[in-house]
Amino acid sequence: DTAVSQTPKYLVTQMGNDKSIKCEQNLGHDTMYWYKQDSKKFLKIMFSYNNKELIINETVPNRFSPKSPDKAHLNLHINSLELGDSAVYFCASSQETLEGYTFGSGTRLTVV
Amino acid sequence: GENVEQHPSTLSVQEGDSAVIKCTYSDSASNYFPWYKQELGKGPQLIIDIRSNVGEKKDQRIAVTLNKTAKHFSLHITETQPEDSAVYFCAAQSGGSYIPTFGRGTSLIVHP
Numbered sequence: 001d002t003a004v005s006q007t008p009k010y011l012v013t014q015m016g017n018d019k020s021i022k023c024e025q026n027l028g029h030d031t032m033y034w035y036k037q038d039s040k041k042f043l044k045i046m047f048s049y050n051n052k053e054l055i056i057n058e059t060v061p062n063r064f065s066p067k068s069p070d071k072a073h074l075n076l077h078i079n080s081l082e083l084g085d086s087a088v089y090f091c092a093s094s095q096e097t098l099e100g101y102t103f104g105s106g107t108r109l110t111v112v
Numbered sequence: 113g114e115n116v117e118q119h120p121s122t123l124s125v126q127e128g129d130s131a132v133i134k135c136t137y138s139d140s141a142s143n144y145f146p147w148y149k150q151e152l153g154k155g156p157q158l159i160i161d162i163r164s165n166v167g168e169k170k171d172q173r174i175a176v177t178l179n180k181t182a183k184h185f186s187l188h189i190t191e192t193q194p195e196d197s198a199v200y201f202c203a204a205q206s207g208g209s210y211i212p213t214f215g216r217g218t219s220l221i222v223h224p
Contacts, residue, residue, distance in 0.1 A: 090155050
């Protein structure tokens, strides 16, 4: 009964490729997020959706495009992958904006 | 915007000792302070949170204290065990913000 599930867990790809990461939550939460964690463990917000509406877009390159088909899903598509995109990407959800997050287990993206 | 400083970046203790991680924040409007534990290869997990209307909260071996005047809050872990070894993140969030500001993390190592 995974609360927030991400697929795939590992993704190794070449520069210039396009890839997608999927996220689904079964908690009934209204808000979902994408975070990027770099090699120094810093958590950086990328996007936030509330009931399928984009509410946060933090200076992320246009190559990154989130899509929320419904409030239980938030996918991340990345075009023209670059070496600097290598990181762990976490999906998360919360019921309200002033509540704690439930994170997924992460997708480790390696661009070679 | 909010700025959260977290110290120390690494903390090494012997099993059974106490561990304290400290965070300071800059925005006096912040009123929600969650703590997350991230084990190796997993996503961050909410372990305790505190709101600005209380000064202390305890849950078994972990406790969090908040000093609004000084704008700092701390995580206390008593009787540490090897399974407490992880990276711990503090965060601060105000009601006017959709997302929290995270500290840079503390790597806690508990030696058996």
